Amino acid sequence: xxxxSLLVWLCLASASAGDATLTLPDPLAVGVEQAASITVRDxxxxxxxxxxxxxxGVTWGEPQARGSQTTIINGVRSDSSKIAVPITxxxxxxPLTMPEITLHLKSGGKLTTxxxxxxxxxxxxxxxxxxxxEAFFEPNTVVPGQPAALVxxxxxxxxxxxxxxxxxxxxxxxxxxxxxxxxTTVGADGADWFVxxxxxxxxxxxxxxxxxxxxxxxxxxxxxxxxxxRQQAVRRQLPIRPASITVAALPAEGRPEDFTGLVGxxxxxxxxxxxxxxxxxxxxxLLTVTGRQLDxxxxxxxxxxxxVQAYPRPSEDAANNRTFKWDLVPTAPGDYRLPxxxxxxxxxxxxxxxxxxxxxxxxxxxPGRARTLTGGGSLQLGAxxxxxxxxxxxxxxxxxxxxxxxxxxxxxxxxxxxxxxxxGVLGLVQRWLTRPAAARHRGRDLLAAAERADLAGVxxxxxxxxxxxxxxxxRSALASLDAVVERCRFGGEPAPPDxxxxxxxxxxxx
Amino acid sequence: MIRLVSAALxxxxxxxxxxxxxxxxxxxxxxxxxxxxLATARTGHxxxxxxxxxxxAAAAGERGRAAACLLAARRAAPERPxxxxxxxxxxxxxxxxxxxxxxxLAAPGSGWVAVVLAVIAGSALGGFITARRRSGWWLxxxxxxxxxxxxxxxxxWRDHDDPHRATLRDTQLLDATGAPVAxxxxxxxxxxxxxxxxxxxxxxxxxxxxxxxxPLGDAD
Numbered sequence: 001x002x003x004x005s006l007l008v009w010l011c012l013a014s015a016s017a018g019d020a021t022l023t024l025p026d027p028l029a030v031g032v033e034q035a036a037s038i039t040v041r042d043x044x045x046x047x048x049x050x051x052x053x054x055x056x057g058v059t060w061g062e063p064q065a066r067g068s069q070t071t072i073i074n075g076v077r078s079d080s081s082k083i084a085v086p087i088t089x090x091x092x093x094x095p096l097t098m099p100e101i102t103l104h105l106k107s108g109g110k111l112t113t114x115x116x117x118x119x120x121x122x123x124x125x126x127x128x129x130x131x132x133x134e135a136f137f138e139p140n141t142v143v144p145g146q147p148a149a150l151v152x153x154x155x156x157x158x159x160x161x162x163x164x165x166x167x168x169x170x171x172x173x174x175x176x177x178x179x180x181x182x183x184t185t186v187g188a189d190g191a192d193w194f195v196x197x198x199x200x201x202x203x204x205x206x207x208x209x210x211x212x213x214x215x216x217x218x219x220x221x222x223x224x225x226x227x228x229x230r231q232q233a234v235r236r237q238l239p240i241r242p243a244s245i246t247v248a249a250l251p252a253e254g255r256p257e258d259f260t261g262l263v264g265x266x267x268x269x270x271x272x273x274x275x276x277x278x279x280x281x282x283x284x285x286l287l288t289v290t291g292r293q294l295d296x297x298x299x300x301x302x303x304x305x306x307x308v309q310a311y312p313r314p315s316e317d318a319a320n321n322r323t324f325k326w327d328l329v330p331t332a333p334g335d336y337r338l339p340x341x342x343x344x345x346x347x348x349x350x351x352x353x354x355x356x357x358x359x360x361x362x363x364x365x366x367p368g369r370a371r372t373l374t375g376g377g378s379l380q381l382g383a384x385x386x387x388x389x390x391x392x393x394x395x396x397x398x399x400x401x402x403x404x405x406x407x408x409x410x411x412x413x414x415x416x417x418x419x420x421x422x423x424g425v426l427g428l429v430q431r432w433l434t435r436p437a438a439a440r441h442r443g444r445d446l447l448a449a450a451e452r453a454d455l456a457g458v459x460x461x462x463x464x465x466x467x468x469x470x471x472x473x474x475r476s477a478l479a480s481l482d483a484v485v486e487r488c489r490f491g492g493e494p495a496p497p498d499x500x501x502x503x504x505x506x507x508x509x510x
Numbered sequence: 511m512i513r514l515v516s517a518a519l520x521x522x523x524x525x526x527x528x529x530x531x532x533x534x535x536x537x538x539x540x541x542x543x544x545x546x547x548l549a550t551a552r553t554g555h556x557x558x559x560x561x562x563x564x565x566x567a568a569a570a571g572e573r574g575r576a577a578a579c580l581l582a583a584r585r586a587a588p589e590r591p592x593x594x595x596x597x598x599x600x601x602x603x604x605x606x607x608x609x610x611x612x613x614x615l616a617a618p619g620s621g622w623v624a625v626v627l628a629v630i631a632g633s634a635l636g637g638f639i640t641a642r643r644r645s646g647w648w649l650x651x652x653x654x655x656x657x658x659x660x661x662x663x664x665x666x667w668r669d670h671d672d673p674h675r676a677t678l679r680d681t682q683l684l685d686a687t688g689a690p691v692a693x694x695x696x697x698x699x700x701x702x703x704x705x706x707x708x709x710x711x712x713x714x715x716x717x718x719x720x721x722x723x724x725p726l727g728d729a730d
Binding site: 309431 | 535556557558561562565566568569587590592595596599619621622624625627628629630631632633634635636637638639640641642643656659663666667670680681682690693
């Protein structure tokens with residue numbers, strides 16, 4: 001290192017003694033010259049010399065000033081400056097702890113940086129050209145319901161906003177939001193590459209092989225700069241190599257009968273809110289199950305010991321756990337052993353079924369303070385509910401088909417209304433049948449008999465008309481017509497041709 | 511053709527169902543017969559179906575369900591003595607229905623006698639209204655028949671909507687906050703109070719006069 005080159009910028013440092021921070025590229029690429037930087041804040045005096053540590057396999061270059069900055073906040077002045085130091089690493093990949101670097105000040109003082117640990121790795125030989133896109137599943141072989149992740153990693157030369165070019169297969173069930181992270185790495189030529197990674201947490205519930213593929217759009221610098229020195233960029237599509245996930249069916253061998261499809265480790269814990277209670281009071285039993293896919297978890301059944309009644313409460317869900325609750329009401333003092341719970345689950349790592357069980361608990365009910373609450377029916381709190389009577393032997397036999405028939409409830413009212421209508425109709429029929437006979441129309445009878453040339457009928461009709469109210473003319477015409485009819489009937493004369501016409505004059509007489 | 515054969519098979523299965531449920535019960539497995547009997551009672555609504563389901567539930571050791579079924583049989587046929595007798599055998603409190611209160615007055619208005627009286631009353635009154643030659647005896651006969659059947663019919667109509675039910679399982683009477691107040695054994699007779707369920711609970715009234723709430727599924 002040459003002292004004059006440092007003095008040019010180090011004179012910018014001023015004021016009180018400060019601190020120095022070393023920043024190393026992470027990862028540190030093997031065999032590639034990269035830039036480390038030292039940030040110096042408020043040294044109080046210019047830096048005149050650096051003492052760089054001797055680390056096996058690490059070669060330092062010439063330090064160069066990279067600029068300085070002065071800020072005044074609330075009247076307090078602060079100066080900071082940067083020193084760039086080229087560094088070349090030729091070590092085996094692995095962690096590397098860089099010891100402290102000493103900065104010698106013109107005033108005779110010193111500043112030291114804190115040790116920094118970075119990872120030494122070989123440059124990725126695949127990172128050439130415009131970019132690299134890769135997609136894969138982690139893990140790529142699962143069982144139905146086992147959580148997995150689709151990972152899309154895009155590595156490009158320039159930092160840019162990217163939109164993922166693929167999505168999980170439609171058969172997959174999303175287990176959460178996609179997570180996006182950014183980082184940097186070193187390409188084959190030693191240049192920095194920007195890495196953006198998306199991770200979709202998924203699960204597939206049906207066996208089979210599922211593949212995703214697509215294209216990833218990125219921006220690539222053309223190399224030509226515009227008037228202001230800015231580089232133009234064009235959009236390009238990079239193919240994404242297909243990624244597959246194989247979902248193998250759960251093994252049938254060893255599958256517990258109460259297995260509900262839970263995959264992944266399950267933990268369960270039970271506790272009592274109070275394990276010692278006085279008689280007449282209750283306690284609450286809480287069972288907390290922690291794991292994934294808790295939607296598949298069935299509500300366990302609690303088999304309380306004799307003398308304890310259990311009333312399930314609604315379960316409560318939280319992140320990755322579900323808590324089941326029961327209100328326990330003991331009926332008498334004593335120690336009650338509460339049974340444990342057990343849940344089967346499938347371990348993808350060993351591909352076997354395993355079981356998580358809880359321990360047993362003891363609820364102690366102390367004799368002493370008791371309160372009497374009148375219960376429903378003939379019960380009292382503190383007294384065990386009446387035992388079920390063994391009545392099966394005294395029960396009567398079932399009726400089955402021998403039950404006496406009973407009309408439907410609507411039938412009586414319907415019968416009442418129906419018979420009311422029927423009785424009314426019958427009354428109307430009776431009324432019609434007993435109606436008085438209507439009087440005959442004598443004039444029409446006369447005319448009809450005349451049209452039939454029925455002289456006897458004409459004579460009878462004329463006889464009936466004699467009682468009618470007639471004018472003098474009609475009376476004389478009636479007598480004349482009667483005489484003609486008598487002559488025809490008994491005198492042998494033919495019927496007069498105007499018989500009908502003469503009878504018509506009486507047609508209106510009722 | 512296939513539909514006809516399917517319908518015939520289904521009909522045959524339906525015809526054989528009662529025999530199957532009886533068989534399980536008769537062979538000492540009332541637990542297996544109970545779901546079928548309950549389904550039959552819920553669809554048929556006949557009192558004897560509820561009664562048989564109650565007997566089966568009692569034989570299966572489900573006291574609460576037995577009480578609920580027998581109360582349903584009582585509501586469906588309040589004049590029949592069998593449900594009352596079985597409830598008494600089981601030691602279950604019985605609500606007093608309108609038919610019980612009326613006693614012999616309700617008898618003419620129950621069963622087939624009520625139908626016969628209804629026909630007599632309707633015919634006599636209908637004929638009396640419309641006939642030409644009215645007889646006062648028709649009016650008397652119709653009125654007597656109508657008055658005879660009316661109490662039993664009204665009582666049966668009221669009893670059909672009787673609000674008494676039974677707890678299906680051992681449960682707790684809850685207060686308005688949902689805190690347990692008192693234990694209730696399965697088969698305890700309760701009276702449903704009018705109103706919609708609230709927070710998964712129904713308001714009930716006990717025979718001893720106290721009121722409270724029960725979880726929705728604990729009474730039927």
